[in-house]
Amino acid sequence: MVPKIKIDHTKCIACFACEIACSLHHTGTINPKRSRIRVFVDGDLSYPVIAGPHTDEECKTKDIITIDGKEYDGCALCRASCPVKPIFKEPDTGIPLTCDFCGQCVNWCPTEALTIIKD
Amino acid sequence: MNGWAGRILRVNLTRGDHSIEDLDPNLARDFVGGRGLASKFLFDEIDPRIDSFSPENKLLIATGPLTGTGAPSGGRTMVVTKSPLTGAIACSNMGGYFGSELKFAGYDMIILEGKSPAPVYLSITDDEVEIKPAQHIWGKRTRETEEIIKAEIEDKWKARETQVIRIGPAGENLVKLASIIYSYGAAARSGVGAVMGSKNLKAIAVRGTKGITIADGDGFKRETKASWDKVKGAKVTQRNLLYGTWDLIFMAKRLGGLSTKNYQAGELEELRDFDGRDVRKELFVESRSCFGCPRGTFKVTRVTAPEFQGEGMGPEFESWAQLGAQCGISNLAAVTKASYLCDELGMDTISTGVTIACAMELYERGYLPEKDVGYQLNFGSTKAMVELVEKIGLRQGFGDTLAEGAYQLAEKYGHPELFMGVKKQEMPAWHPQARQDTGLAYATANCGACHTRGILNVMEVQRETAGQAAGVKWGQDYIAIIDATGLCWSLWINQPESLEEIVTMLVTATGVRYNRESLLLAGERLWNLERLFNLKAGFTTGDDTLPKRILENPCLKGAAEGQVVRLDEMLPEYYELRGWDKNGVPTTEKLKQLGLF
Secondary structure, three states, X not given: OOOXXXXXXXXXXXXXXXXXXXXXXXXXXXXXXXXXXXXEEEOOEEEEEEOOOEOOOOOOOOOEEEEOOEEEEHHHHOOOEOOOOOOOEOOOOXXXXXXXXXXXXXXXXXXXXXXXXXX | OOOOOOEEEEEEOOOOEEXXXXXXXXXXXXXXXXXXXXXXXXXXHOOOOOOOOOOOOOEEEEEOOOOXXXXXXXXXXXXXXXXXXXXXXXXXXXXXXXXHHHHHOOOOEEEEEOOOOOOEEEEEEOOEEEEEEOOOOOOOOHXXXXXXXXXXXXXXXXXHHOEEEEOOHHHHOOXXXXXXXXXXXXXXXXXXXXXXXXXXXXXXXXXXXXXXXXXXXXXXXXXXXXXXXXXHXXXXXXXXXXXXXXXXXXXXXXXXXEOEOOOOEOOOHHHOOOOHHHHHHHHEEXXXXXOOOOOOOEEEEEEOOHHHOEEEEOOOHHHHHHHOHHHOOOOHHXXXXXXXXXXXXXXXXXXXXXXXXXXXXXXXXXXXXXXXXXXXXXXXXXXXXXXXXXXXXXXXXOHHHHOOOHHHHHHHOOOHHHOOEEOOEEOXXXXXXXXXXXXXXXXXXXXXXOOOOOOOOOOOOEOOOOOHHHHHHHHHHHHHHHHHHOOOHHHHXXXXXXXXXXXXXXXXXXXXXXXXXXXXXXXXXXXXXXXXHHHHHOOOHHHOOOOHHHXXXXXXXXXXXXXXXXXXXXXXXXXXXXXXXXXXOEOHHHHHHHOXX
């Protein structure tokens, strides 16, 4: 029974505690570039994105995503670790990062923008 | 090193080169970081008597060992320099994400020296440091400046991760009220933005891919999480998420000390039924936090009223108060627009508001002719206030005079007693006549009158002078520690009993065996170092004072009615507790105790 993490971006205050907690837990250092969760911030929007599957190839289905009437780069909100993006990879080696649903980010999130759902 | 990045970036703007130095662990231990470390370097490296705009002045930007670590409110960075407004040491605090990113790039502090022959900006990516041309951005407002710099980064992902602090036209024009702008606000006070402008430095962009290492990972996680959970669960945090600093409006009014019309009163009739809930209703869009802070104090806002339409951050309490009640203005949309303008031009809202209020009083009393101002400038002149804010940033018309600050303004028009400040820095919105300790704190702050140097309590009127000196000294030393570690004053002043929490987080992060005593000593050390700087710069005990109005004319109603600040009952005891002589000079014995001799 793999826990799922629910994201409510409307509650996110861009504190980056999730990036701190994740990197500290997984790497022993505080380094957002090595975090398995990254908060995408653009104007009013602050949206946590959790690292997902790795893929060797750029996709051909890039989308624009619309949230609250504003358009955003689909790649920025995509979970994949892919050749086009530098995130969800180790900054020095490029080795892909994937979330293991340990729940540290959920523990630290101060506003319940991240919560655990168990089916 | 743990906690600290262990390196200092030194940039010489005259020559256009840079060097990277190791952070001396002994200096790190004794001065901790942030305001402490930067002040130590400034003290050692410049003559406090120089002109603040000369290339010999240095601009230091320093993080603390807890900056970027997740210690609650650990998103803070200090800008330290010699102030062009006061001539004293300036230490202006900023939040957001710049300091943490600087640490991820591998630096505790940047030291900016000299003056670039042409406008430039500094670009830092880990060990790669470049000085880039900024002629094409010179003159741009702060939002556009950030956009242009980010657009110059080819990789848009890297651009997203890059943090940019910058000055606006005000800093470029050497406006003495000029600030340095970051994502959510400003390193605002004491004209630090003008020093940056005097160096022809438009902005600093930083991105880092390194990590902060922690000495005792498990211990640090445990202690920080406990502290974090405490803050998360506190009722005041829930209010903070909703109202941020707008909650202080209600407190200032309850105190009867919301400074109004150049400190002539403590309340504005039109704001009788107004508080933070009204601000939220009219402006609120979203809450935001500094890096690693659970509180979400910042507010993204929007003004829809057509005459003052716009969007931006805040206004924070002081901005709202100083551009509002201080100027006799109650129109929230106008005050917010003025605050947005200050952010776009890069100006301190406190000094700007009080300077305009000073002009208003001079005008109403007939000392400032209308032909000089170009406006009718009675208190409450809303449109004139908003337009003058812009003129100050651009040094246009009467704005050119106001750009020198309220002290110069009052002197110029022959009434220095109408300058409401200390050491040439305009006072905060909390009226000092409401509390005796506030008065003492304003009078003795090393950077000039300041709301973040020693005030611990705004809950009720304080009429007693007995015992205030000890409380103010303690508050000043405690805040000095907070400023040195990279934490935020606004969280930790609410819980002074939590010094132990700071000690534990610091010890587990750095591995240095601080305790309560050694940390308080470090705070005291910093305070005395700043004092020494100011004494060398020419300050004397005569500068530890307050405006005549505050000392002699009771201005407040309600619980503080009839009260003036009885500074003479507190100052001698304050000097004594500080270990200073009758002239406020630290004794040899005290300096030896602090290792400053």
